[in-house]
Amino acid sequence: MVSVPSVSYSITVRLEVPAGGSSVGQLTAAVEKAGGLVTALDVTASGADRIQVDVTCAATSSAHAGELVMALRSVPGVVIGKVSDRTFLVHLGGKIEVKSKVPIRNRDDLSLIYTPGVARVSQALVDNPDDARRLTIKRNTVAVVTDGSAVLGLGNIGPTAALPVMEGKAALFKRFGGIDAFPICLDTQDVDEIIRTVQHIAPVFAGINLEDISAPRCFEIEARLRELLDIPVFHDDQHGTAIVVLAALHNALKVVGKDLGSIRVAMSGAGAAGHAIAQLLVAAGVTDIVAADINGVIHPGRADLTGVPTWYLEHCNPRGVTGDLRDAVAGADVFVGVSAPNVLTAADVATMSDRAIVFALANPEPEIDPRAAGEYAAVVATGRSDYPNQINNVLAFPGVFRGLLDAHSRSVTTEMMIAAARALAATVKDEELNPSYIVPSVFHSGVAETVAEAVRGSVETIRRVAEETGEFPAIPV
Numbered sequence: 001m002v003s004v005p006s007v008s009y010s011i012t013v014r015l016e017v018p019a020g021g022s023s024v025g026q027l028t029a030a031v032e033k034a035g036g037l038v039t040a041l042d043v044t045a046s047g048a049d050r051i052q053v054d055v056t057c058a059a060t061s062s063a064h065a066g067e068l069v070m071a072l073r074s075v076p077g078v079v080i081g082k083v084s085d086r087t088f089l090v091h092l093g094g095k096i097e098v099k100s101k102v103p104i105r106n107r108d109d110l111s112l113i114y115t116p117g118v119a120r121v122s123q124a125l126v127d128n129p130d131d132a133r134r135l136t137i138k139r140n141t142v143a144v145v146t147d148g149s150a151v152l153g154l155g156n157i158g159p160t161a162a163l164p165v166m167e168g169k170a171a172l173f174k175r176f177g178g179i180d181a182f183p184i185c186l187d188t189q190d191v192d193e194i195i196r197t198v199q200h201i202a203p204v205f206a207g208i209n210l211e212d213i214s215a216p217r218c219f220e221i222e223a224r225l226r227e228l229l230d231i232p233v234f235h236d237d238q239h240g241t242a243i244v245v246l247a248a249l250h251n252a253l254k255v256v257g258k259d260l261g262s263i264r265v266a267m268s269g270a271g272a273a274g275h276a277i278a279q280l281l282v283a284a285g286v287t288d289i290v291a292a293d294i295n296g297v298i299h300p301g302r303a304d305l306t307g308v309p310t311w312y313l314e315h316c317n318p319r320g321v322t323g324d325l326r327d328a329v330a331g332a333d334v335f336v337g338v339s340a341p342n343v344l345t346a347a348d349v350a351t352m353s354d355r356a357i358v359f360a361l362a363n364p365e366p367e368i369d370p371r372a373a374g375e376y377a378a379v380v381a382t383g384r385s386d387y388p389n390q391i392n393n394v395l396a397f398p399g400v401f402r403g404l405l406d407a408h409s410r411s412v413t414t415e416m417m418i419a420a421a422r423a424l425a426a427t428v429k430d431e432e433l434n435p436s437y438i439v440p441s442v443f444h445s446g447v448a449e450t451v452a453e454a455v456r457g458s459v460e461t462i463r464r465v466a467e468e469t470g471e472f473p474a475i476p477v
Contacts, residue, residue, distance in 0.1 A: 004386060005037040005058035007086075011065045012056045013072055014044070014081040019051050026075045031057045034071035035064065056086070095167045096174070096183075133206065133408060142181045142207040142401055144169045145198055147189045150214035150237070150272075153363055159185035162212060169211060169236075176448045177398030179405065181209070191217050195224050202229050206405050209397065210235040215272040216307055232404045232412045238276030240393035243400065243417050244439065245277050245336060245359060246284055247424035248391050251438040252379040254430075256355035258333055260285045264353070266332035267291040268325050268367055269339030270298060275309055277336060282315050283414045284421070289316045290328040293339075297321050297328050326351070333357065335377075341365035346372040357381075361391055379435045388436035395424055395439060399448035403455025416458040423454030 017023035028038045037058045045052035055072065059065035065085070073080050102113055111117050121135055133139040148162035166183030173181035182205075186197055198208060208231060210222055218235055225233045234240070253260060265286055267274055270293040278289050291298045291312055298305070298312045299322055305313075321327055325343060329335055330351040336359045337344065344367045349358060358377040360366035363384065370387045373380045381389035400420050404412065427440045427447055440447055 003060035003064075005035070005060055006386070007039075007058055009059040009061055009065050010039065010056065010086040011059065011068065012040075012054050012084045012086060013069060014052065014054050014083075015072060016050050016052050016079045016081065017075070018077040019046065019049055023075065023077060024051075024053065027053065027055055027072060027078070030071040030075050031055070031068055034068050035060065036068040036071075052081075091164055091167075095164075096170050132203070137180060138204060138206050140178075140180050140405060141205050142173060142179055142209050142405075143184050143198070143201060143205045144173070144181050144209045144211050145184045145186065145194075145213075146211045147186050147194060147213055149189050149212070149217070151212045156214065159187050166211060169209070172394050173209075173398055173401065175398075176394060176442070177402040177452070179398065179401055189217070191220055194221055195228070198225055199228055202231060205231060206408075207231050207401055208233045209401070210237075212237065213272075215275070216309070218272050219275070219309070226411065230410045232401075232409055234397070234400065234404075234412050235272065235276075236393055236397050238272045239280075239412070239417055240397045240400070241273045241338065241361070241391070242276040242280040243396040243421045243424065244391045244393060245361075246280050246418070246421035247395070248359065248381055248389065248439045249281070249334065249357070250422065250425040251428055251433055252334075252357045252381070254433055255435055255438065256333075256357060256378050258355070261287060263288070263333040264331060265289045265334045265336060266325070266328040266352075268328075268335070268337040268343055269293065269362075270308055270312060271338070273338040273361075274336075275311065277338065278316060279311065280414065280417060280421070284418055288318055290319070290321045290332070291316050292325040292328045296324045335359065335367075337361055337367035339367060341367065342369075344368040344373075346375050349373050349376040352376065359391060379438060381438065389438050390442075391439060392442055394442045395447060396420060396451065399424075399451025400455055402448055402452035403459070406452065407456045407459035409455075409459045413458070413462065415462065416455050419454040419458040420451045423450050426450070 031038050038055060039058055040056035042054045043051050044054050057068055059068055069083055072078060103109060125132055144166045146162050146166055148158040149156045151157050151162045151165055163183060163185050166185055170181035170183050173179040186194055188194060208225060210218065213221060222233055222235045265281060267278060267289060270291050274291065278291060281289060295304050298308055299317050299320060300313050326348050329348050331353055333353045334357045338361050341362055349356060355378040357379045358373040359381045360368050360373060361383040366382045370380050370382050381391050383391055427444060427450055428437065
């Protein structure tokens with residue numbers, strides 16, 4: 001895949017050039033010749049003979065950013081000053097903060113929010129602990145919990161290096177869901193210790209968002225916490241991804257004129273995300289999924305099934321496909337990749353059915369170049385922001401948690417996730433739908449609230465059914 005300049009590798013170079021003449025124009029030309037993109041050019045100071053200019057430009061990598069600086073330095077008369085990496089500037093001092101919601105102006109204010117007045121509220125919570133949702137931050141707070149073992153495309157980088165990512169997640173919770181989220185980076189990768197720690201801090205929070213915890217440990221951690229806690233536990237890498245994939249698939253199938261119950265799906269990747277996607281697709285009505293991991297197609301007769309969830313053997317591959325990923329893809333209507341770069345070729349996509357759908361979601365390098373996939377597939381989606389149809393978890397988790405918190409839900413169910421996916425899909429109107437627009441932008445107004453409303457409705461339905469029939473455990477308010 002040919003790299004393109006990205007704001008992720010954006011730098012601002014402060015420099016001086018001779019006043020007058022063509023010096024400023026030469027700066028832009030030098031950056032573009034070196035493969036960069038000038039996004040801003042500001043004169044910040046001026047004298048009789050020289051001017052100071054801040055040149056902001058996007059590069060394709062850190063090394064390329066250095067090449068752009070060298071290109072600017074080569075312009076006659078240029079004197080390079082400070083070079084700032086804009087990504088690092090954004091992270092200086094962290095990206096989130098805590099602010100008081102009430103003023104502390106005098107002794108009366110102090111007495112109300114702290115001692116002695118706060119003792120009355122504490123005593124009220126002794127008498128009725130459920131009032132914590134009404135009288136404390138618990139009503140609107142989520143813990144973003146990681147052990148740093150599977151961070152983005154970086155792998156096992158540990159809790160300290162994971163902190164900027166968790167801060168970013170907390171910022172997204174606030175921006176899109178109005179939720180106060182706190183990054184909790186644990187200095188342990190022991191399953192029991194993680195579970196005990198989250199259990200101990202749970203009284204502060206109305207929900208737990210597990211993040212970037214490697215498989216298969218993440219499955220056990222989530223399952224046990226759901227049994228232990230009376231608040232929803234949601235592993236975004238699994239379920240957030242699954243919700244957005246299902247929403248995108250609903251709309252992609254409309255584009256190509258196919259039905260969820262009759263399609264064949266080939267999947268690459270059987271880890272946390274792949275497992276959750278497959279489970280949600282089956283729950284939503286997909287009957288034919290063939291999944292492959294690094295060792296080939298998952299089927300009961302395969303020699304090496306170490307670490308493969310038994311769920312795949314019980315619910316997938318009804319036609320008994322064997323072999324490798326190419327065998328899974330042949331004749332498939334849909335490809336969903338949550339695995340590794342460049343495991344699929346255009347020739348493989350050509351063996352799929354007519355009007356095929358390709359979701360190549362490995363990040364930052366997808367399973368196949370989207371342009372190559374587009375030679376044969378009718379609809380292509382990735383996890384990247386520089387191609388159409390970005391399947392991004394931020395389309396799901398703020399609205400899902402907003403709905404869970406508003407409904408005082410104590411759990412997350414498959415029905416809630418399907419409701420969220422259908423609501424997300426519906427934000428793209430039929431008249432807007434086309435092969436390059438099957439999911440809304442993350443900045444599309446109303447996405448989070450639409451998803452939240454669907455989740456709230458699902459919680460209320462489950463409660464009502466439980467109260468009327470007793471078939472499901474009620475989710476107390």
